[in-house]
Amino acid sequence: MEFQNLPALLAExxxxxxxxxxxxxxxxxxxDEAKGRDLIVSAQTGSGKTVAFGLAMADDLIGEDGRVVPSREPLALIIAPTRELALQVSRELIWLYGPTGARIATCVGGMDASKERRQLNHGAHIVVGTPGRLRDHLERGALDLSALRAAVLDEADEMLDMGFRDDLEHILDATPNERRTLLFSATMPKPIVALARRYQTDALRISTVGEDRGHGDIAYQAVTISPSDTEHAVINLLRFHEAETAILFCATRDNVRHLHATLVERGFSAVALSGEHSQSERNHALQxxxxxxxxxxxATDVAARGIDLPTLSLVIHVELPRDAEALQHRSGRTGRAGKKGTAVLLVPYPRRRRVEMMLKGARINAExxxxxxxxxxxxxxxxxxxxxxxxxxxxxxxxAALAERLLAEKTPQEIAAALVHAHRAAMPQPEEMIEQTPDGRRAAQQERHRPGFDDIAWFxxxxxxxxxxxPRWxxxxxxRRGHITKNxxxxxxxxxxETFFQVPSAIASKFAAAIARTHEGDEDVNIEPSRDGPPQHGGGGGGGAPRHGGGRPSHHSGPRPQGGDDRPRRRQDPSRPAGPYKAKPHRKGPPQR
Structure with missing residues (x-):
């Protein structure tokens, strides 16, 4: 099928x-049946939606002369959930509508708001923005929607998931009743249906997602692992696929920070994206x-929304998504615009049944x-x-001159061997994995047991x-503090x-006395005996670093769901690992009020 019945300049x-x-x-x-009507469109992420709604609103924007209708107020408004997606939409519409003379303004968080207001004041035919920034301009009187002919909600389900419902309703309530509303959503949960019922009239339902729910360009794989093997599995998957670009999803910003630092230490060129990073840090990481x-x-789920990386071919769910819709959104970062992608779920063996049910509910056939x-x-x-x-x-x-010199000094075989060695040396080494059989898991548990630690004391x-x-520091x-060895x-x-650690009971008293003697003042980390040890829920203490034979600390056992939310804390360069801890003064006694 070819493009038909389009304005000449758009076709060009x-x-x-x-x-x-x-x-x-x-x-x-x-x-023809879609012309002039409100639309509810379900389509796979990366299926050309931006050009689709650009074409859908053409009749509302372009006059008989083939150029955009003269207007100082916006004729079309596109609302996107994230800054990155809004900028991507704006870039697409600029080349599509540029020949028609359309002026396009972008209004997103993290940019100069006064510059955006000046751009709106000069006149814009199409405005693209994020809900919060658009509402801010609307309330300040910089955005006039009285002449709006078409409103587009791109990835509407994600906007509702991110808590933008009030902003969306405030913006849509400020638009004329006769405007068209084009709602694009990969999924159709109940809040989306309610939003459509309130703001659309006789909407045409369009779905290009088949029975496989749009996963035809994504190969799904599920890997059963021991919970302590999470990071080893990530390393081996990255090394096995050697994808041009890969994204790893964690549940919390703490886990993002830890996994990013581990990968950088192992020699991977990695960046991190989470709620603790500023917009400039996000831009640096994406670039x-x-x-x-x-x-x-x-990345965390929220931080990765709206990211469009053409070379992204591998998604690894390091921590399992909360439901089938989150799985779809995460995986939809790859397999875009006809390109093939791979999505891998790391499944701790105790949670295999839950994952099987989630995949069945999403109608995903994972290998x-x-x-x-x-x-x-x-x-x-x-x-x-x-x-x-x-x-x-x-x-x-x-x-050629350098090659001749090398041939004079070494044999071709020696040169080839040196070249192979140089290539291999740049590759992170793969990890040995625990065999996923009952015998293999029992053997791993026995290997982790160390003589002398049958009777222990917690600190x-x-x-x-x-x-x-x-554990490294x-x-x-x-x-140093306890006058003991790492063994x-x-x-x-x-x-x-907080952190808990074990010492054999036989030396616990001696260790506690040494700790008391070597207290280094208010700048030191406080260490004291713990009668009960770490909490027993969630694997004991919220993320352990078990130690193996030989006294060498192992890698962290993998990201844990504890450790919280994605609220802003300390910001750091997303392309560098976290630095060592700098202790804060330790207060003794009750807190001062």
């Missing part, structure tokens, strides 16, 4: 961008992904697989390495993950705001 803009045929959603909204300085993004083994990763590495080294390359005279520290507590601190320290359990 599409041809210039090499659009030869409409996608299913684009074809549906330009049919690093776009220009290939980074290949991995660790259950084992985590990639080091042998499989190395086999893939060999094939990728051969392909890279055998690919034709352009060389200059300086390259407590008044710092946790929110203060960047990490906690362990030397305990040894005399058992499990370390790091919670959101």
């Amino acid at each position: 803009a599409l041809a210039a961008r090499e659009y030869s045929a409409p996608t299913p959603v684009q074809a549906a909204v330009i049919q 690093a992904l776009r220009d290939r300085r980074a290949r991995v993004c660790v 259950w697989i084992e985590a990639p083994t080091p042998e499989a990763i190395r086999a893939n590495d060999r094939e990728r390495l051969l392909a890279a080294l055998l690919a034709p390359v352009e060389t200059d005279e300086e390259d 407590h520290m008044d710092i946790g993950r929110r203060q960047n507590a990490d 906690i362990l030397p601190l305990i040894c 005399e320290i058992g499990a370390i359990r790091i919670g959101p705001n």
Whole structure:
């Protein structure tokens, strides 16, 4: 099917961008039955929705001469849930409507509001923005919606999930009753149905999502793992796929921070996105992904909404989504605009039944697989390495001169071996995984048991993950303060705001006395005996760092759902790991009022 019955200038803009045929959603909204009507459209993320609603509102904006209707007030309003999505929509509409003479204004948080008001005052035919900023301009009198002919709610379900219902209703209540309302939503929960019933009249329902709910371009895989193997599984999946760009989803900003630091330490080029990062930090992280300085993004659900990365081909659900709709939104970051993508769920074996039910409810046919083994990763590495080294390359005279010098000093075999070694050295090493069988899990539990720790005493520290507590610096601190060796320290359990650790009962009194003697003043971390040890819910203390034989602290056992929400705390550079903890003065006695 070709684009038909379009204004000439829009058709030319599409041809210039090499659009030869409409996608299913684009074809549906330009049919005769859709013209002039309110629309409720369900379409897969990345299916060409922006161009679709650009074409759908063309008859409302373009006059008989093929150019946009003269107006100082906005004729069309597009509301998007996030800054990134709004800017993406604006860029698409600029090339689509540019030939018609349309002026397009963008109003989003994090930008200069006074500059936006000046742009609105000069006149804009199309306004694209986020709910909060649009409402602010409306209440200040900078945004006049009295002449509006079309309102578009892009990813409406996400906007309601993010708590923008009041803002949306305030904005829509300020528009004329005769305006068209085009509602685009990947899913149709009850709040979306209620919103449509209130603001639309005789809406045409369009769905281009088939029985597979739009997952045809995404290959789903589910990997059963031991809970303590989460980070090992992430590392092996990243190494196995070697995706051009990958995004890893965690439930909380604390877990984003920890996993990001772990990956950077292991040699991955990674950035982080969560609610604690400023807009400039988000921009820096996204630009690093776009220009290939980074290949991995660790993010929370909210922080990743609206992100559009054309090279994103791998999504890993490090922590399970809360429901099928969250799974769809997360996975929809890949498999966009006809490109293939892979979404992998890491499933702790006690939660497999729950995941099976969620996949069944979402009508997703996921392939259950084992985590990639080091042998499989190395086999893939060999094939990728051969392909890279055998690919034709352009060389200059300086390259040729250096090659001749190398051949004079070494044999071709030695040069080739050195080249292979250099390529391998740049790759993070894969991890050994616990075999997902009852025998394998029992063997892992036995391996974690250390002689001498049958009878232990727990001690407590008044710092946790929110203060960047990490076994790598906690362990030397305990040894220095308690005059013991690392082999005399058992499990370390790091919670959101506190840390527990074990020492054998036989040396507990001696250790406690040393702690009291070596208290280093008000700047020190407080350590004291704990009668009950860490809380027993959620794996004990909210995120442990179990220690294995040989006295070396292992990697953190993986992101935990405890440790809270996604509310702003300390900001940090999203492309760098968290630094060491700097202790705050320890207050003794009751808090001062």
